[in-house]
Amino acid sequence: MDLTALKTWLTGLASQLHWPAGVPRPSFLWPQFLWLLLLIPVLVLLYLWLQGRRRKLAVRYASLAIVREAAGKGPGWRRHLPPLLLLAALTLLLLASARPVAVIALPSNQQTIILAMDVSGSMRATDVEPNRLVAAQNAAKAFLKDLPRDVKVGIVAFAGSAQVAQLPTLNREDLVTAIDRFQLQRATATGNAIVISLATLFPDAGIELRQLSMDRMRSIGRSLDQPEPQQKEFIPVAPGSYNSAAIIMLTDGQRTVGVDPLDAAKMAADRGVRVYTVGIGTVEGETIGFEGWSMRVRLDEETLKAIAQKTAAEYYYAGTAQDLNKVYQNLSSRLTLEKKETEISSLLALAGAVLAVLAAGLSMLWFGRVL
Structure with a gap:
């Protein structure tokens, strides 16, 4: 599949999905980097494989039940939350690498x-x-x-x-x-x-x-003998x-x-x-x-x-007077905010960094290690 076909496929997929009302629909300056999103399901499968391998190793211990009773209740859902946060962070960073562009409301340059x-x-x-x-x-x-x-x-x-x-x-x-x-x-x-x-x-x-x-x-038109006044070209x-x-x-x-x-x-x-x-x-x-x-x-x-x-x-x-007030309120927001096509990769990168730090922090707090 070449880049043009990929872009066409992504556009068709986006049109079929239900996009939330009021949320800007992004496009991408570098859509070829979206191929990197294929790493996400690979990492999910790898994580599930590691969890299955860990359970198989645990069966080998005959005294597993005794060990569990001594250790108390296990981490449960907390074991999976940091990896999920890290996975979400990686997804956002990969999307940011494709340089998404969306039409969003920004402060106007009106002076x-x-x-x-x-x-x-x-x-x-x-x-x-x-x-x-x-x-x-x-x-x-x-x-x-x-x-x-x-x-x-x-x-x-x-x-x-x-x-x-x-x-x-x-x-x-x-x-x-x-x-x-x-x-x-x-x-x-x-x-x-x-x-x-x-x-x-x-x-x-x-x-x-x-x-x-x-x-x-x-x-x-003007007569031929009437000179054209000198004006600065506009x-x-x-x-x-x-x-x-x-x-x-x-x-x-x-x-x-x-x-x-x-x-x-x-x-x-x-x-x-x-x-x-x-x-x-x-x-x-x-x-x-x-x-x-x-x-x-x-x-x-x-x-x-x-x-x-x-x-x-x-x-x-x-x-009416009420209509007139509403008109001026509309104009106020219209002139102070304007919709612009803006690259939002930095916002996605920031969100990804926040999730990565949160994942590492929770892992350190709960398990004493970074993931």
């Missing part, structure tokens, strides 16, 4: 999170108690408490325009103060919120709102590949002014930044009164889902 929060007039609607804005503020504060203290957070507030309410900081008190200072305004510029968030994450990249307009002009990266930062955008309406949010999402995707979108409010639409004005607002779920998909992130809908 900065931008909270882009909608402060348009529709956020005063009371369909989410006590109203959408207060529910969003409370959920954001709870989110800050759940985050590790070494994660920086910035706040971007947006309505008809987008402004940085708080630069990324570790100071949670400053962030809470910025959230409490929100003032409702007219219109909704979701695209501007993404661009300003990117400019906050990359302050030296020269990201501006007018950059999208310039890019759109280039796509349409090389896009894979969406979601930038693991040091992320954007969470919460909104209850659809874009009414500002840049196209899908164009802004492309800017984020080209820089590898994930934009997690959170929708709050009614999808069907609702009439809201604000400062003597009457407006009908509708949650644009299609665009929010498209933004999340384009940036390799996720979209969440929150219909």
